[in-house]
Amino acid sequence: MRPAPRRMSSFSPILVVLALLLVLAPAAQGQDAVGLRGFITNAETGSGLVDANVVLATLDGSLVTAASTGQDGFYRLDDVGRGTYLFRVSFVGYETYTDTVRLETSASYVTKSVQIQPSAQELDEITVEAEGGSAKLEAGKQRVRVADIERIPTPSPTGDIASYLQSIPGVVSVGDRGGQLFVRGGTPSQNLVLMDGTLVYNPFHLIGFYSIFSEDMVSSADFYAGGFGAEYSDRISSVLDVTMRPGNKKKFGAAASASPFLVELRAEGPLVEDSFSFLVSARQSVVEETAPQYLSTDVPLKFNDFYLKLHDSGERSQCGVSLLSSYDRGRIDPRSADTFEAENRVLAGRCVLLVPENSSLFEVTSGVSRYENSTGSGAIRDRSAEIFRFHTDLSATLPIGNTEWNWGLAAKVNQYSYDVGESFGVFDVAEDELFTFSGFTSLTFSPVSTIDLTPGVAIVWPTTYPMSIEPRLRGQARFFGEDGPTINFATGLYQQTFEGISDERDAGSVFTAWVPAPINDKRAQSIHALLGVSDQILPGLNVSVEGYHRWISNLPVPKWSTLSRFTTVTTLAEGRSFGVDVRTTYERGDFYGFLGYGFGVVEYEAQQGDFGDWFGGGFEEYNPPHDQRHRVNATVEYDFGLAKANIGWQFSSGLPFTEVYGFDSFIDQRGLGQDPSQDFGSPRFIFDRPYDARLPVYHRLDVSVSRTFTLGLADFDLQAGAINIYDRSNIFYFDLAELRRVNQLPVVPYVGLKVEL
Numbered sequence: 001m002r003p004a005p006r007r008m009s010s011f012s013p014i015l016v017v018l019a020l021l022l023v024l025a026p027a028a029q030g031q032d033a034v035g036l037r038g039f040i041t042n043a044e045t046g047s048g049l050v051d052a053n054v055v056l057a058t059l060d061g062s063l064v065t066a067a068s069t070g071q072d073g074f075y076r077l078d079d080v081g082r083g084t085y086l087f088r089v090s091f092v093g094y095e096t097y098t099d100t101v102r103l104e105t106s107a108s109y110v111t112k113s114v115q116i117q118p119s120a121q122e123l124d125e126i127t128v129e130a131e132g133g134s135a136k137l138e139a140g141k142q143r144v145r146v147a148d149i150e151r152i153p154t155p156s157p158t159g160d161i162a163s164y165l166q167s168i169p170g171v172v173s174v175g176d177r178g179g180q181l182f183v184r185g186g187t188p189s190q191n192l193v194l195m196d197g198t199l200v201y202n203p204f205h206l207i208g209f210y211s212i213f214s215e216d217m218v219s220s221a222d223f224y225a226g227g228f229g230a231e232y233s234d235r236i237s238s239v240l241d242v243t244m245r246p247g248n249k250k251k252f253g254a255a256a257s258a259s260p261f262l263v264e265l266r267a268e269g270p271l272v273e274d275s276f277s278f279l280v281s282a283r284q285s286v287v288e289e290t291a292p293q294y295l296s297t298d299v300p301l302k303f304n305d306f307y308l309k310l311h312d313s314g315e316r317s318q319c320g321v322s323l324l325s326s327y328d329r330g331r332i333d334p335r336s337a338d339t340f341e342a343e344n345r346v347l348a349g350r351c352v353l354l355v356p357e358n359s360s361l362f363e364v365t366s367g368v369s370r371y372e373n374s375t376g377s378g379a380i381r382d383r384s385a386e387i388f389r390f391h392t393d394l395s396a397t398l399p400i401g402n403t404e405w406n407w408g409l410a411a412k413v414n415q416y417s418y419d420v421g422e423s424f425g426v427f428d429v430a431e432d433e434l435f436t437f438s439g440f441t442s443l444t445f446s447p448v449s450t451i452d453l454t455p456g457v458a459i460v461w462p463t464t465y466p467m468s469i470e471p472r473l474r475g476q477a478r479f480f481g482e483d484g485p486t487i488n489f490a491t492g493l494y495q496q497t498f499e500g501i502s503d504e505r506d507a508g509s510v511f512t513a514w515v516p517a518p519i520n521d522k523r524a525q526s527i528h529a530l531l532g533v534s535d536q537i538l539p540g541l542n543v544s545v546e547g548y549h550r551w552i553s554n555l556p557v558p559k560w561s562t563l564s565r566f567t568t569v570t571t572l573a574e575g576r577s578f579g580v581d582v583r584t585t586y587e588r589g590d591f592y593g594f595l596g597y598g599f600g601v602v603e604y605e606a607q608q609g610d611f612g613d614w615f616g617g618g619f620e621e622y623n624p625p626h627d628q629r630h631r632v633n634a635t636v637e638y639d640f641g642l643a644k645a646n647i648g649w650q651f652s653s654g655l656p657f658t659e660v661y662g663f664d665s666f667i668d669q670r671g672l673g674q675d676p677s678q679d680f681g682s683p684r685f686i687f688d689r690p691y692d693a694r695l696p697v698y699h700r701l702d703v704s705v706s707r708t709f710t711l712g713l714a715d716f717d718l719q720a721g722a723i724n725i726y727d728r729s730n731i732f733y734f735d736l737a738e739l740r741r742v743n744q745l746p747v748v749p750y751v752g753l754k755v756e757l
Contacts, residue, residue, distance in 0.1 A: 034079075034080050034081065034082055034103050034108065034109070034110070035076060035077055035078045035079065035080055035108065035109045035110070035399070036056065036076070036077040036080060036087075036101065036103065036109070036110050036111075036112055037074070037075060037076040037077070037109050037110075037111055037112075037354060037361075038074075038075060038111050038112045038113035038114065038315070038354075039069075039072060039073045039074055039075075039113040039114075039313070039318060040052045040054065040069050040073040040075060040089055040091070040113070040114055040115075040116065041073050041113070041114075041115050041116075041313070042094075042115070042116070042118065043115035043116055043117045043118075043250070044117070044118060044248060044250050044251075045245060045246065045247070045248045045249065045250075046115075046246045046247070046248065046249040046250075046277060046311065046313055047073075047219045047245040047246060048069070048071070048072035048073025048074070048219060048220070048243070048318065049069055049073045049091050049094070049116070050069055050070065050071060050073065050143065050219075050220040051068050051069060051091075051143070052068065052069040052073065052075075052089055052090070052091035052094075052116075053066065053068055053089070053090045053091065054066065054067050054068070054069065054075045054077065054087075054088075054089050055086075055087075055088045055089075055090075056077055056080060056085050056086070056087060056088075056101075057085060057086040057088065058085065058086070059084065059085070059086060059100075061086065064080065064085060065077050065078075065079075065080060071220060071222075071243060072243065072318050072352050074352065074361065076109075076361075076399065078399050078402075079401075079402075080103055081103075082103050082104055083102075083103060083104075084100055084101070084102045084103075084104075085100065085101055085102075085103065086098065086099075086100060087099045087100065087101040087112065089114055089116055091116065093118060093119055094116045094117060094118055094119050095116060095117045095118075095119045096116075097114055097116045099114075109354075111315055111316055111354055111356075113315050113316075134148055134167075134168060134583055134585055134594050134596070134635075135534065135542040135543060135544050135583040135584055135585040135594070136534065136542065136544065137488070137532060137534055137544040137546055137581070137583060138476065138486075138488045138534070139227045139474050139475075139476070139488040139489055139490035139530050139532065139546075140224050140225045140226040140227040140228065140490060140528075140530050140546070140548070141222060141223070141224050141225075141227075141228070142168075142222070142223045142224075142225070143220070143221070143222055143223075144161065144164065144218075144220075144221040144222070144223055146215055146218060148164055149161060149163075149164045149215045149218070150215060151592060151594075151635055151637045151646055152164050152167050152635060152646070152648055153646045153647065153648045153702040153703060153704040153721055153723075154209050154704075155209060155259055155260070155261045155262075155721070155723055155748060155750045155752070156209075156210075156257065156259040156261050156262045156264075156719075156750075156752050157257045157259065157706070157717050157719045157752040157753065157754035158214050158215050158216050158257055158264060158754065159214070159215035160209060160210050160211055160213065160214050160215060161211050161213040161214075161215075161218065161221065161240075161242070162179070162181075162203075162204050162205070162208065162209060162210055162211035162213070163209050163210075165181060165223065165240075166181070166208070166650070167594075167596075167633050167635055167648060167650070168583070168596055168633060169581040169582065169583065169596040169597060169598025169631055169633065170183060170184045170225050170548075170579070170581050170598045170600065170631075171183055171225075172626050172628045172631070172652075172655075173208060174208070174510075174732075175208055175698075175730065175732055175744045176207070176208040176209065176723070176744050176745045177206055177207060177208050177301060177330075177332050177732070177744070177745075178206060178208060178332055178510050179202070179204030179205050179206055179207070179208055179211070179328075179510065180204070180510055181204065182626035182628075183225055183226075183237050183238035184225050184226055184237070184238070184548055184550065184577055184579065184600060185237075185550060185552075185575075185576075185577025185579075185600060185601075185602040185626070185627075186236065186237025186238060186526075186550075186577075187237070187500070187626070188202070188500065188512075189498075189499055189500025189502075189512060189514070190235055190236050190237035190238070190496060190499075190524070191235060191237050191238045191239070191240065192232055192234070192235035192237075192238070192239045192240070193239075193240045193242070194239070194240070194241045194242060195212070195213075195242055195244060195322065195324065195346060195348055196242075196243060196244055196320060196322050196348040196349075196350045196365070196367075197348060197350045197363070197365030197367070197393065198322075198346055198347075198348035198349075198350075198365060198366075198367030198368075198369060198391065199346075199367075199369045199389055199391070200212065200324070200344065200346055200369060201344065201369060201371035201387060201514075202342065202344065202371055202373075202512075203240075203344070205285075205303040205305075205326070205328055206301045206302075206303055206328045206329075206330045206332070206340070206342075206510070207261065207285060207287065207301050207303060209261070210262070210285075210303070212305050212307070212324060212326055212344070213242055213244075214264070214281070214283070216255070216266060216281070217244055217245060217279070217281055217307060218242060218243075218244065218245060219243045219244060219245035219246075220242075220243045221240065221241065221242040221243070222239070222240075222241045223238070223239070223240050223241075224238055224239040224240075224241075225238055225548075225581075226238060226490070226528045226530055226548055226550065227474060227490025227491065227492060227528045227530040227548075228472075228490075228492075229442060229454060229456055229472055229474055229492075230440040230441065230442045230456030230457055230458040230470070230472045230492075231395065231406065231408060231440055231442070231456075231458075232458075233438055233440065233458040233460050233470065233494075233495075234436070234438070234460060234495070234496055234497060234498075235494065235496055236494040236495065236496045236524055236525065236526035236552070237526070244279075244307075244309055244320075244322055245279070245309075246277050246279060246309060246311030246313070246320060247268030247269060247270075247277035247278045247279030247280075247309065247311060248268045248269055248270065248277060248279075249270045249273065249274050249275065249276070249277045249313070250270065250273070250274070251269060251270070252267075252268070252269030252270070253267070253268055253269060253756070253757055254266065254267045254268075254756070254757045255267075255754060255755065255756040255757070256754070256755050257717075257752060257753065257754035257755070258752065258753055259719075259750055259751070259752030259753075260286065260287060260290045260291075260294050260748075260750050260751075260752075261285060261286065261287045261290075261750065262283060262284070262285055262286065262287075263283070263284050263286055264281065264282070264283045264284075265281070265282050265283075266279075266280070266281045266282075267279075267280050268280070271310075272312075275312060275313055275314060276310070276311070276312045277310075277311050278308070278309070278310055278311075279307075279308070279309045279311070280306075280307065280308045280309075281305075281306070281307045281308075282304070282305075282306050282307075283303075283304060283305050283306075284303075284304045285301065285302050285303045285304065287299050287301065288300055288301060288302045288330075295745075295746070295748060297334070297746075298334040299334065299745075300330050300331040300334050301328075301329075301330035301331075301332075302328070302329050302330055303326065303327060303328045303329070303330075304326070304327050305324070305325065305326035305327070305344075306323075306324070306325045306326075307322070307323070307324050307325075308322070308323045309321070309322045309323075316353065316354040316355075316356065317351060317352065317353050317354065318351070318352045319349075319350070319351040319352075320349070320350055320351075321347075321348070321349045322346070322347070322348040322349075322350075323346070323347055323348075324344065324345070324346040324347075324348075325343075325344065325345055325346075326343070326344040327341075327342070327343050327344075328340070328341065328342045328343075329341045329342075332510070332732075333732075333733075333742050334742075335740070337377045338375050338376060338377055338382075339375065339376065339377070340373065340374075340375045340510060340511060341373065341374050341375070342371070342372065342373035342374075343370075343371070343372050343373075344369075344370070344371055345368075345369070345370040345371075346367065346368070346369050346370075347367050347368050348365070348366075348367035349365065349366050349367055350363070350364070350365045351363070351364045351365075360396055360397070360398050361396065361397040361398075362394070362395070362396050363393075363394075363395045363396070363397075364392075364393070364394055365391075365392070365393045366391065366392040366393070367390075367391060368388070368389065368390050368391075369388070369389045369391075370386070370387070370388045370389075371386070371387055371514075372384070372385065372386035372387075373385060373510075373511055373512060374511070375511045381419075382420070383418075383419070383420040383511050383513070384418065384419050384420070385416075385417065385418035385419070385420070385511070385512065385513040385514060386416065386417050386418070387414065387415070387416045387417075387498070387514040388414070388415040388416070389412060389413065389414050389415075390412065390413045391410060391411065391412040391413075392410065392411055393408060393409070393410040394408060394409050394410075395407065395408030395409075395440075396408070402445060402446065403443055403444065403445040404443070404444040404445070405441070405442075405443055406440075406441065406442045406443075406444070406456070407439070407440065407441040407442075408439060408440050408441075409437075409438070409439045410436075410437070410438045410439070411435075411436070411437055411438075412435070412436040412437075412438070413433060413434075413435055413436075414433060414434045414435075414436065414497075414498065414516075415431075415432075415433040415434075416430075416431065416432065416433070416434075416498070416514050416515065416516070417430065417431030417432075418430055418431075418513040418514075418515070420513055430515075432516075434462055434463070434464065434497065434498075434516055435462070435463045436460065436461065436462045436463070436497065437460075437461045437463070438458065438459060438460045438461065439458075439459050440456060440457065440458040440459065441456060441457060442454055442455065442456025442457075442472070443455060443456070450477055450478050450479055451475065451476070451477045451478075452475055452476050452477075453473070453474075453475040454473070454474045454475060455471075455472070455473045456471075456472045456473070457469060457470065457471050457472065458470040458472065460495065460497075462497045462516075462523075465497065465517065465523060468495045468523070470492065470493045470494060470495060471492065471493055472490075472491075472492035472493070473489075473490065473491050473492060474489075474490045475488075475489055475490070476488045476489070477489075483536075484535065485533050485534065485535035486533065486534050486535065487531075487532070487533050488530070488531075488532045488533070488534065488546070489530060489531050489532075490528065490529075490530045491527070491528060491529045491530070492527070492528050493525070493526075493527055494525065494526045494527075494528065495523045495524065495525045495526075496517075496523060496524040496525075497516055497517055497523050498514050498515065498516050498517075499514070499515060499516075499517070499524055499555075499556045500512040500513070500514050501513045501514075501515055501556070515556075517554070517556065522554040522572060523554060524552070524553075524554050524555050524556065525552070525553045525554050526550050526551065526552045526553075527550065527551045528548070528549075528550055529548065529549045529550075530546060530547070530548045531546070531547055532544060532545055532546030532547065532581075533545055533546075539588070540586055540587050540588040541584070541585075541586050542584070542585050542586075543582075543583070543584050544581075544582075544583045545580065545581070545582050545583075546580065546581050547578075547579070547580045548577075548578065548579060548580070548581075549576070549577075549578040550576060550577045550578070551575075551576050552574065552575040552576060552577070553572075553574050553575075554572050555572065555573045555574070555575055555604070556571070556572060556573075557571060557572075557573045557604065557606070571606060572606070573604045573605060573606040574604070574605045574606070575602070575603055575604040575605065575624075576602075576603055577600060577601065577602045577603070578600070578601055579598065579599045579600030579601060580598070580599050581596070581597075581598050582596065582597045582598075583595075583596045584596070590638055590639040590640070590641075591636075591637070591638050592635075592636070592637040592638075593634075593635070593636050593637075594633070594634065594635040594636075595632075595633070595634050596631075596632070596633045596634075597630075597631070597632050597633075598630070598631040598632075598633075599629065599630060599631075600627075600628060600629065600631075601623075601627065601629065602623060602624055602626060602627040603621060603622075603623060603627075604621070604622055604623070604624055605621045605622075622689075622690045622691050622692075623656050623691050624656070624691060625655055625656050625657065625691055626655065627655070627656055627691075628652055628653060628655055629653045630651075630652065630653040631650075631651070631652040631653070632649075632650070632651040632652070633648075633649070633650055633651075634647075634648070634649045635647070635648050635649075636648075642707060643705050643706065643707040644705070644706050644707070645703070645704070645705050646703070646704045646705075646706070646721075647701070647702070647703050648701070648702045648703075649699070649700070649701050649702075650698070650699060650700050651697065651698070651699040652697065652698045652699070653694075653697055654694040654695035654696050654697055654698070655694065655695050656691035656692075656693070656694055656695075657691065657693055657694070657695055657733070657734075658687050658688060658689075658690050658691055658692065658693070659687070659688040659689075659692065659693045660686065660687060660688060661686045661687055661688040662686045695731055696731060698730045698731075699728060699730070700723070700724045700728060700730060701724070701725045701726055702721065702722070702723050702724070702725065703721050703722055703725050704719055704720065704721030704722075705719070705720055705721060706718065706719040706720075713757060714755050714756065714757050715755070715756045715757075716753065716754070716755055716756075717753070717754040717755075717756070718751075718752075718753055719750075719751070719752040719753070719754075720749075720750070720751045720752075721749070721750060722747055722748060722749040722750065723745060723747070723748040723750070724744075724745060724746060724747050724748060725747060726747070727746055727747035729743050729746070730743060730744045731743055731744070732744045
């Protein structure tokens with residue numbers, strides 16, 4: 001249970017941090033420098049363009065300074081002398097923008113925001129984009145491009161981040177159903193997922209190919225497999241930070257798509273031309289209805305989601321409000337009587353503001369997140385749980401000479417409740433709330449020309465727990481010049497207050513009860529260490545190798561019992577995960593290829609007296625069910641001109657599972673009418689040593705072929721393909737009650753069509 005509230009004896013640590021920020025911020029704004037800043041956006045849609053090149057040159061063409069755009073397409077050029085310059089913006093697939101700009105004002109910064117037009121001639125520039133993508137790994141961080149998502153064969157005309165994440169090393173999935181992702185040894189509840197700055201508790205649908213982040217809705221995404229900076233807190237495994245795109249600010253448009261898995265409708269357009277737009281999307285799965293005839297089997301999984309975004313942009317601001325609603329319902333095992341249900345509700349508001357005549361960039365986010373899930377037979381819910389969160393955040397970026405200073409403050413309210421059936425008919429019911437205040441600060445600078453460093457610290461204070469101070473460091477070194485290999489490194493301390501408790505022995509359920517750190521104020525904690533190198537070996541050929549090690553402590557795990565049961569009674573385990581990711585991409589002309597290999601080990605350790613009952617001797621160490629040792633992923637795309645082919649192959653070694661030791665019967669002794677001399681009682685499983693066996697290897701080949709053509713005012717995207725094309729019987733889990741193996745999907749051919757106006 002959650003510890004009793006502690007008296008708030010002093011606000012002094014938070015006040016000291018706040019005072020320092022308020023004192024130092026005006027000093028940073030008073031630097032005597034002329035600079036140029038603004039937003040670079042797509043002229044048709046208004047989306048910010050990430051990694052666009054912005055160059056300032058003299059009138060005779062000599063380079064003065066350059067930068068690339070970040071999130072929302074924001075750029076900044078510092079320490080420019082007063083005068084008139086050539087201003088040029090270039091981005092793969094877009095027309096190059098050129099203009100002159102005069103920096104003759106007395107203000108510290110001049111604002112110049114630019115919209116650039118998509119280009120019909122992209123072929124010559126495709127190899128430039130190869131510098132990013134799946135092999136561009138920077139101390140656990142990868143920028144996910146829409147082009148990367150499109151390349152993964154998915155059984156619908158629109159790709160999805162869920163399918164893409166499962167195609168890279170270090171990410172372990174439970175397969176084509178369940179929607180659970182484990183990143184470098186972490187659990188799903190240890191992953192931080194943000195939509196426009198607001199937390200989403202579970203963005204992945206029960207059908208494992210899909211999430212709330214479809215390809216058509218994403219502007220940009222940063223995925224950290226570990227080592228993330230001080231701006232992210234209260235998670236100990238990974239971060240997926242997604243910025244959703246705005247609607248088209250120039251013209252109205254609509255799209256519809258259909259496949260045997262999914263139907264989708266989308267509309268967008270300007271409410272005020274060039275500044276205020278809307279984007280709305282609705283999706284509904286149909287595989288439950290099509291599978292009996294189409295696949296000759298039942299796939300009792302259903303989901304739907306609805307998304308709406310209103311977005312306003314100006315010369316000095318980008319503001320948006322997003323509304324998300326999603327629902328999942330299904331039986332992961334088609335023959336099971338238990339049905340799982342889950343609902344997501346998210347309201348997110350986010351503004352990026354440039355202060356007039358000032359060097360500061362401010363970001364304000366606020367939102368609410370609600371997630372509830374339950375499982376049971378029919379109208380009876382054996383387990384139900386809900387968590388609600390409200391947050392408001394303020395962060396700022398300020399240049400101080402050649403150093404960039406970032407800081408932020410946040411306040412959060414978490415409310416949680418659960419009602420779950422424990423062993424022997426006992427129910428555990430709880431509800432409460434928790435307030436959290438946090439802040440961070442970090443600096444980005446180059447102590448020497450070959451090294452970039454970003455040290456930082458996050459301060460997190462859940463009001464009924466001790467304050468945590470979490471130092472972080474990210475950096476890179478280029479000892480062999482700009483064209484040589486880059487060494488990336490990161491380390492840091494991470495703590496997490498809430499943990500999702502699930503039944504690790506029940507692969508047929510993804511029910512999760514969110515609970516705060518339950519024992520002795522000890523929050524889950526992890527120390528990350530990452531070291532890697534990336535390089536462009538040849539034109540179009542990029543390679544990255546990254547090793548990682550995590551030390552995990554105070555990890556709440558369900559107390560083990562040899563009997564089958566779900567429990568919210570937890571104990572604390574220690575653990576570690578370590579491994580290496582190797583990635584290679586080759587992109588040249590019409591061909592793209594990716595090959596990735598991941599090796600990883602996950603180990604937990606707990607004393608038998610704390611962990612639970614066992615037979616004969618102490619139990620100290622075990623591998624949890626997401627300990628996947630080997631994983632190989634390959635993706636190929638080739639554009640033939642008339643059509644485009646995509647191939648995806650996955651191979652992984654088997655996951656741990658727990659064998660059955662034997663069976664017995666339980667007779668309720670609470671006076672409920674059972675007679676031990678006549679009644680046999682309820683049958684129960686008695687489990688063997690935890691996770692001491694492994695499932696068979698898993699591998700699957702997916703293929704799709706697509707062609708895009710135009711008829712009249714509409715663009716058509718026709719797709720045909722198949723999932724698990726060689727029809728391998730990959731095991732999902734084994735039903736002990738019926739001694740029945742449950743496999744993942746067989747070969748699934750499909751045809752999809754997308755029409756866009």
